[in-house]
Amino acid sequence: MQQQTNSIIDELEDAVRNGSSAKRIETLRRVTDLFLDQGQRLSDDQVEVFDHVLSHLVTRVESRVRAELGDRLAPLDYAPAGVLERLAWDDEIAVAGKVLTESNRLSTPTLVEIAKAKGQDHLFAISGRADLPEVVTDVLVERGERKVIRRLADNTTARFSEGGYGGMIAHAEADEALAESLGLRIDLPLKYLRDLLQRATEAVRARLATIAPPELQAEIKRILAAITSKAAPPEPKRDFSLAEAAVKRMKGLNELNDAAIARFAETKRFDEVAAALGLLNNSAPTELMAKVLEGPRADLVLIPCKSAGLGWPTVEKVLCNRPAKYRIDEATLKLAGTDFAKLSPATAERTLRFWQLHDRIDK
Incomplete structure (x- = not known):
């Protein structure tokens, strides 16, 4: 030998x-x-x-x-x-896929770095691994698109942090198939199951109540009964009027520029950031801009910023200070800078018009 x-x-x-x-x-x-x-x-x-x-x-x-x-x-x-x-x-x-999905010779730090640096195909391969730890799923939830998140939800051995579960629930809000997959996970904490069922459509609720495993069915039916008998009052509509009035005055004085928006971001005045992005994007709804700024995906923030004509230094300030559950890490910020440079204003404008027309943001 x-x-x-x-x-x-x-x-x-x-x-x-x-x-x-x-x-x-x-x-x-x-x-x-x-x-x-x-x-x-x-x-x-x-x-x-x-x-x-x-x-x-x-x-x-x-x-x-x-x-x-x-x-x-x-x-x-x-x-x-x-x-x-x-x-x-x-x-x-084709080279990396099977290794990322099957090899137990890859360390957790290596998986984290690849998940931060590579594209959706690589993330999809990682999302199918057995026994994924929380530190890896956190990155997948933050960066993954729909096919990645769906596969991750179906991976019964993947483990999630509190923030990871919250991000998955946020992704599921406009994805019935994902909502079903999450609702069938026996490891989903009760508070997230309640949140999921509260947001779910009637069709998803009915299917989960029928197809859930026995250990979940009783809990799902109990939560649904509570929702039906004591529906929570709708949250009051968020008032952006003061922020909108302020940025309109600034625009009238030719003061609504990159420097002003950067200051808003640095001082955590994100109502004003949202209102400014709306005004600079042909009066797009401030509420829509706030949803993008406060959502789980940093990459979506690039779209209204590019359409509004902001420069990268300002966008970087917005990304580093936005009110999100996860602070943006260096690798994701670097990738965002590259993506922002590649994104054309015309593409950003078309995407923004699509969001407004269909009243939704792609997950």
């Missing part, structure tokens, strides 16, 4: 230094076969040598070969951790 391992390592090093593309692929497959057949008997030192050389080799083969390697190594609990991490960071989801 030792002799075979040394021979393969020598071949690997030669393939990295001198081999053709075909030679590298052939060697890579032979090494993978060795791990599948005998990897459990390799010493830690031998695995570390393989890891080092493989990590160099995978950077020199095409994506379909990297994807094949990831698919074969992902299920192995003795596979080289370094090369699996490199594959997990790959921009090609």
Whole structure:
């Protein structure tokens, strides 16, 4: 075994230094076969040598070969951790997907960093992992779009923080399928189950009362009975009149500019920020702007800000000070800056018109 391992390592090093593309692929497959057949008997030192050389080799083969390697190594609990991490960071989801979903060789900090930096396909792959810890699901709830959040809700082994549950409930407000999935989770704390059922449509309530597991049915029916018999009075309509009057005066004096909005954000005067964004966006409803500013997704804030013609330094102040459950982290803020630069005013304006026309914000 030792002799075979040394021979393969020598071949690997030669393939990295001198081999053709075909030679590298052939060697890579032979090494993978060795791990599948005998990897459990390799010493830690031998695995570390393989890891080092493989990590160099995978950077020199095409994506379909990297994807094949990831698919074969992902299920192995003795596979080289370094090369699996490199594959997990790959921009090609065909390469990273199975590793992100299945490999137990990825550390929690690595998953967190990938979830903060990569796009929705990578987040979707992570959301299907078994036993996801709260620190990972927090990032997925903050950054994930609908398909990610739905898969996360269906992942019965995923664990959520208080903020994570709250974010999931917020996403479910306009998504009946998500509301059903959350309502069927036996780990959903009662206060969030009550909140979910309070917001849910009658159709969702009826289905949950029928299809929920026995340990949940009684509680769901009890909550629904309480909602029916003692409906909570509607919350009073939020009054933005003072903020709207203030920003109108400022616009009349040509003082409603980036500097003014940045000051509003820094002093936590978000009624004024919302009113200013509404006024600068052809009198869009202030209530709609407030909903965007106070919602769970930082990326949606970019849309009215771009449409209003604000500069990135002002938008950065808004994102860093907005009244949200999560403080924006450095990686998400950096990604927001990149996205803001890419977003065109025309696209932002069309999206804003869609929100107003359909009276909803995409989750």
